[in-house]
Amino acid sequence: MNKTLTEAQIFELATSHGYNYKALKAIIQIESGQHGFSPVTGKLIIQFEPAWFKRLKKDWQNDTKHVIWQSNTVGDQTAEWKAFNNAFASDADAAMKSTSIGMMQLMGFHYAALGFNTVGQMWDFAKADEYNQVLLAIKWIKTVPALDKALKAKNWQKVAYYYNGENYRQYRYDSRLAAAYNTMDEFKKVNI
Numbered sequence: 646m647n648k649t650l651t652e653a654q655i656f657e658l659a660t661s662h663g664y665n666y667k668a669l670k671a672i673i674q675i676e677s678g679q680h681g682f683s684p685v686t687g688k689l690i691i692q693f694e695p696a697w698f699k700r701l702k703k704d705w706q707n708d709t710k711h712v713i714w715q716s717n718t719v720g721d722q723t724a725e726w727k728a729f730n731n732a733f734a735s736d737a738d739a740a741m742k743s744t745s746i747g748m749m750q751l752m753g754f755h756y757a758a759l760g761f762n763t764v765g766q767m768w769d770f771a772k773a774d775e776y777n778q779v780l781l782a783i784k785w786i787k788t789v790p791a792l793d794k795a796l797k798a799k800n801w802q803k804v805a806y807y808y809n810g811e812n813y814r815q816y817r818y819d820s821r822l823a824a825a826y827n828t829m830d831e832f833k834k835v836n837i
Contacts, residue, residue: 648682650748650775656832658776662783666832668799671825672808673748673779675818681748681775683722689746689772693717693729697743697754702736711735738764747771747778751785758788799826 650673659669673679677690695717699705714735717728732740741764742754756767759781771778786792786808795803801823805813813819 648774650681650779652832654776655779658779658783662787664783664796665799667826667829668796669779669783670829671822672782672796672804674825674829675821676750677748679748681771681778686722688722688726689768690722690748690750691725691729692719692745692750693725693732693740694743694745694752695728695732697752698732698736698739701739701742701754702732705735708735714740741765741768747781748775749779749782751778751782755785755788759784801826 655670655673656666659666680690682689693714695714698714711731711734714728714732717724720728729740729744732743742752742756745752746768751771753764753767756764759767761767761770767781771781786796789807792804792807794800795807801819802813804822805819809816809818
């Protein structure tokens with residue numbers, strides 16, 4: 646079964662939810678380089694966030710056995726999975742909630758807002774394919790009216806603020822989104 650998202654699927658997801666194809670694709674491109682799964686290992690693309698793990702696992706300092714996760718920074722997927730697996734061994738639920746996943750790098754702690762009973766169910770849904778990963782992010786965007794409105798208006802500063810937080814300027818997230826959008830071609834439907 647092919648897990649890769651097609652251009653036609655991006656177009657369908659965007660237009661069926663009221664978004665511009667190029668705007669949605671710009672987020673996909675900037676968040677994950679257009680990969681929901683590692684081209685090398687086939688594993689789900691993740692970014693483990695130690696700061697969130699510390700918030701969600703109140704007694705994290707008591708666990709002296711699982712400490713590798715504490716030094717995690719933005720790294721390659723091997724490092725991310727090593728840190729995640731170490732945190733998972735300490736507290737699986739908190740580790741999954743503290744990790745952004747897939748093409749749109751959606752945080753696990755959003756699981757309840759998306760209708761899942763557990764964060765594990767959200768992860769399983771995302772592991773199925775890239776289509777599901779983008780669908781999850783769209784559902785989440787719809788739960789943040791200001792983000793939904795900003796994406797429809799292509800207001801990249803507001804999209805960056807609501808999607809990545811107040812420190813978005815540190816990574817030039819807004820200007821990178823705008824550049825991706827402005828250099829992207831429109832979707833051309835091919836009839837076969």
